[in-house]
Amino acid sequence: MDAWQIVYVPDKPPIPPDQQSTVDVIATVIEPRLANTLVRRLNQIVPLENLRHVKRLRWRMAYLAGKTLLCLILCLASEHGDQFDSIPHEVQELISPHKLSTFVTKVCKYAATSKEEWEEQCKLWPTSFHPPTYSIDGITGFSEEDSRSVFSFMNSAIQLAKSGGGSVVNAAVIVDPSAKIVIATARDQIYSWHAPKDEAILETSCSERPFASHIDSNGVMSCETPGGFPDDSKQLYDDVSCLYPWRWAEQKTDMSSCCWHPLRHAAIVAIESSASRDRRLYPSSGDIQDKLVDMNSAHSSSTGSPAKRQKTNLTDVKSDWKLETCCEGSHSLAARPYLCTGYDIFLVWEPCAMCAMALVHQRIRRIFFAFPNPNAGAVGSVYRLQGEKSLNHHYAVFRVLVPAQVLDGAETCHGQPTSTVVDNYGI
Amino acid sequence: MASPKEDCSSITLAFMDLAIQQAKLALDSLEVPVGCVIVEDGEVIASGRNRTNETRNATRHAEMEAIDTVLEKWQKKGLSKSETAENFSKCSLFVTCEPCIMCASALSILGIKEVFYGCANDKFGGCGSILSFHSSNSNPVTSGGLPQGKDFKCSGGIMASEAISLFRSFYEQGNPNAPKPHRPLILPETQ
Ligand SMILES: [Zn+2]
Ligand SMILES: [Zn+2]
Numbered sequence: 001m002d003a004w005q006i007v008y009v010p011d012k013p014p015i016p017p018d019q020q021s022t023v024d025v026i027a028t029v030i031e032p033r034l035a036n037t038l039v040r041r042l043n044q045i046v047p048l049e050n051l052r053h054v055k056r057l058r059w060r061m062a063y064l065a066g067k068t069l070l071c072l073i074l075c076l077a078s079e080h081g082d083q084f085d086s087i088p089h090e091v092q093e094l095i096s097p098h099k100l101s102t103f104v105t106k107v108c109k110y111a112a113t114s115k116e117e118w119e120e121q122c123k124l125w126p127t128s129f130h131p132p133t134y135s136i137d138g139i140t141g142f143s144e145e146d147s148r149s150v151f152s153f154m155n156s157a158i159q160l161a162k163s164g165g166g167s168v169v170n171a172a173v174i175v176d177p178s179a180k181i182v183i184a185t186a187r188d189q190i191y192s193w194h195a196p197k198d199e200a201i202l203e204t205s206c207s208e209r210p211f212a213s214h215i216d217s218n219g220v221m222s223c224e225t226p227g228g229f230p231d232d233s234k235q236l237y238d239d240v241s242c243l244y245p246w247r248w249a250e251q252k253t254d255m256s257s258c259c260w261h262p263l264r265h266a267a268i269v270a271i272e273s274s275a276s277r278d279r280r281l282y283p284s285s286g287d288i289q290d291k292l293v294d295m296n297s298a299h300s301s302s303t304g305s306p307a308k309r310q311k312t313n314l315t316d317v318k319s320d321w322k323l324e325t326c327c328e329g330s331h332s333l334a335a336r337p338y339l340c341t342g343y344d345i346f347l348v349w350e351p352c353a354m355c356a357m358a359l360v361h362q363r364i365r366r367i368f369f370a371f372p373n374p375n376a377g378a379v380g381s382v383y384r385l386q387g388e389k390s391l392n393h394h395y396a397v398f399r400v401l402v403p404a405q406v407l408d409g410a411e412t413c414h415g416q417p418t419s420t421v422v423d424n425y426g427i
Numbered sequence: 428m429a430s431p432k433e434d435c436s437s438i439t440l441a442f443m444d445l446a447i448q449q450a451k452l453a454l455d456s457l458e459v460p461v462g463c464v465i466v467e468d469g470e471v472i473a474s475g476r477n478r479t480n481e482t483r484n485a486t487r488h489a490e491m492e493a494i495d496t497v498l499e500k501w502q503k504k505g506l507s508k509s510e511t512a513e514n515f516s517k518c519s520l521f522v523t524c525e526p527c528i529m530c531a532s533a534l535s536i537l538g539i540k541e542v543f544y545g546c547a548n549d550k551f552g553g554c555g556s557i558l559s560f561h562s563s564n565s566n567p568v569t570s571g572g573l574p575q576g577k578d579f580k581c582s583g584g585i586m587a588s589e590a591i592s593l594f595r596s597f598y599e600q601g602n603p604n605a606p607k608p609h610r611p612l613i614l615p616e617t618q
Contacts, residue, residue: 249512275484357529
């Protein structure tokens with residue numbers, strides 16, 4: 001693999017096309033002129049309730065006769081016993097005048113979730129296919145510019161993961177994709193709890209030209225980092241929090257750090273950092289939060305519903321507040337985010353269940369990860385939280401395939417994606 | 428998972444009552460009312476309540492608050508990681524609502540001994556309602572047989588009606604000025 005590539009991780013596990021479940025139906029061959037009448041009547045008396053994706057009619061070549069025949073599904077076959085006794089009386093009444101002879105055939109039980117599945121299904125019996133209609137960007141593909149931006153942020157997450165000087169850990173970069181600014185960055189803090197990074201740097205670097213021109217210093221820095229990914233690709237990366245969440249208690253040789261925390265995985269730390277940025281940039285929640293609650297009425301039961309708050313003079317209060325506290329440049333009132341709504345997170349490794357659920361709570365819009373997590377991954381490997389229907393929020397998940405040489409520290413600075421890496425937010 | 432109510436000893440109810448007190452504190456602070464206590468050797472060593480609004484960090488659930496308190500306490504005492512793990516394996520958590528997937532997963536990572544909860548969490552529950560982190564038998568099998576989370580005992584339904592009535596008052600007091608709130612009386616989305 002030499003190219004950067006973005007792969008959508010669907011909310012349901014893909015079923016190998018040839019292993020799809022099927023059900024038996026009773027079908028018959030009909031005269032084409034009868035098709036309309038029969039289909040209309042059958043849809044009334046025996047609608048294919050749970051098989052809406054299955055087409056009722058199909059053309060089929062009759063090899064011996066050398067002509068095409070029109071086949072029609074009459075109804076579901078019973079699971080046991082005599083198929084023809086199981087045909088409802090009304091259907092029998094419908095077919096007997098035409099002296100139709102019936103046969104049993106198989107159709108796919110579930111609607112196809114991918115084009116590949118669909119093509120396979122149609123070999124059995126035609127079905128219809130509706131591609132997912134999410135409104136989240138990227139599911140139907142990324143533009144050139146968006147791809148470059150994704151690769152760039154992922155590369156910066158990978159550099160961050162390697163930047164500790166010691167072992168490689170998981171790293172997270174939270175991004176506001178609309179403005180292409182970095183909201184928060186974090187490394188795992190399980191074994192040592194670094195002093196909080198200089199968030200002022202983070203703030204100032206956000207504003208301008210996020211993809212411009214720090215490349216020389218940045219590239220060199222990543223090359224000189226002693227803790228690059230080792231050449232040995234069989235390396236276990238056993239300091240990566242989400243890969244081995246249960247190993248925190250195993251004593252590390254490094255006893256020097258006095259602060260450690262088994263749950264401070266990179267994603268959790270990044271969420272904390274973005275929340276503290278939010279509090280710092282928008283110190284007064286008050287009326288703002290009311291406004292947000294109203295704006296997000298669909299989410300209102302989760303936003304905390306600030307109660308007993310006076311709504312009097314709201315407009316005036318707001319504009320004053322804006323004048324006084326929004327002097328930090330571009331951070332206007334309208335830009336005040338609700339949690340991480342609209343933000344993306346770039347993680348080097350697929351998040352564990354704790355982190356993946358934390359990202360649901362914080363309303364992350366898209367997750368990008370580079371390496372799957374077969375031990376504990378919760379967005380496709382072991383669990384698939386993006387497909388848990390009961391949750392109140394669903395992010396879209398993408399895996400970013402990275403060129404092999406990105407794993408190899410020495411090559412990193414030459415193996416950049418088409419454009420540049422990042423600005424200088426502290427890696 | 429949910430064990431019958433008659434199992435509740437008076438001491439269980441007493442600890443759950445402390446958790447309810449914490450949930451009430453959350454309610455008073457306009458937070459989704461969930462509270463908990465962590466008990467070691469019959470003694471409460473930490474308590475916590477939901478702080479998601481105050482912190483603007485939707486992961487600051489009661490359980491996470493209490494866990495942080497415990498870890499800080501033990502680190503001040505100079506406990507090693509293995510001693511910390513050993514201590515967690517003797518701790519019980521009493522929480523007013525079934526831990527969510529995040530918290531249940533965290534409790535399994537820490538290796539807590541036992542969890543008692545009030546009402547079930549039909550939308551987010553990680554102790555049986557949606558996923559099951561308390562019992563690895565029900566976890567999907569992963570390749571290679573790598574170590575999975577530690578199991579913990581789990582009993583639900585303890586003082587559930589008290590916990591639910593707190594949620595109800597939260598949503599009723601919610602936003603009195605909002606016209607026709609889109610707020611059915613269901614469990615809070617932040618837990
Ligand atoms: Zn994790
Ligand atoms: Zn929780």
